[in-house]
Amino acid sequence: xxxxxxxxLTLLLIALxxxxxxxxxxxxxxxxRACKISVPFQEKLADFYDxxxxxxxxxxxxxxxxxxEDSLEYEEExxxxxxxxxxxxxCQERIDEWRxxxxxxxxxxxxxxxYGSQCKGLSxxxxxxxxxxxxxxxxxxxxxx
Numbered sequence: 001x002x003x004x005x006x007x008x009l010t011l012l013l014i015a016l017x018x019x020x021x022x023x024x025x026x027x028x029x030x031x032x033r034a035c036k037i038s039v040p041f042q043e044k045l046a047d048f049y050d051x052x053x054x055x056x057x058x059x060x061x062x063x064x065x066x067x068x069e070d071s072l073e074y075e076e077e078x079x080x081x082x083x084x085x086x087x088x089x090x091c092q093e094r095i096d097e098w099r100x101x102x103x104x105x106x107x108x109x110x111x112x113x114x115y116g117s118q119c120k121g122l123s124x125x126x127x128x129x130x131x132x133x134x135x136x137x138x139x140x141x142x143x144x145x
Contacts, residue, residue: 034067037106037142039060046060107142107144108139108142112134
């Protein structure tokens with residue numbers, strides 16, 4: 001179970017790094033919006049999965065500005081690396097697809113789908129309890145990004 005928790009926590013952290021890939025005209029505006037959602041959620045997720053007891057060195061963003069700045073820098077690096085292998089159109093398409101994924105993950109339904117997958121294969125009662133916990137975890141996220 002710890003491995004599953006670590007995997008989901010890692011996915012969230014990757015999502016936080018990639019939040020810069022938003023479908024808006026201004027990457028900074030998207031990062032700020034995504035980080036305003038992500039930064040408070042990361043704390044709730046850490047509590048939910050008892051992050052401190054996992055002994056991981058994975059860190060979180062201290063605030064929205066740090067998240068935004070790191071995301072902007074990372075987007076630039078990823079795009080430049082992509083251009084070394086692909087043409088501009090393919091790189092932009094890849095980024096656009098990733099943006100859509102991030103926007104979905106930062107919604108209540110997307111969160112429930114992603115983290116609710118850990119409830120699959122449980123007995124009916126256990127699955128219901130598990131999904132109630134996941135719904136509580138995701139309840140503060142917006143319905144739409």
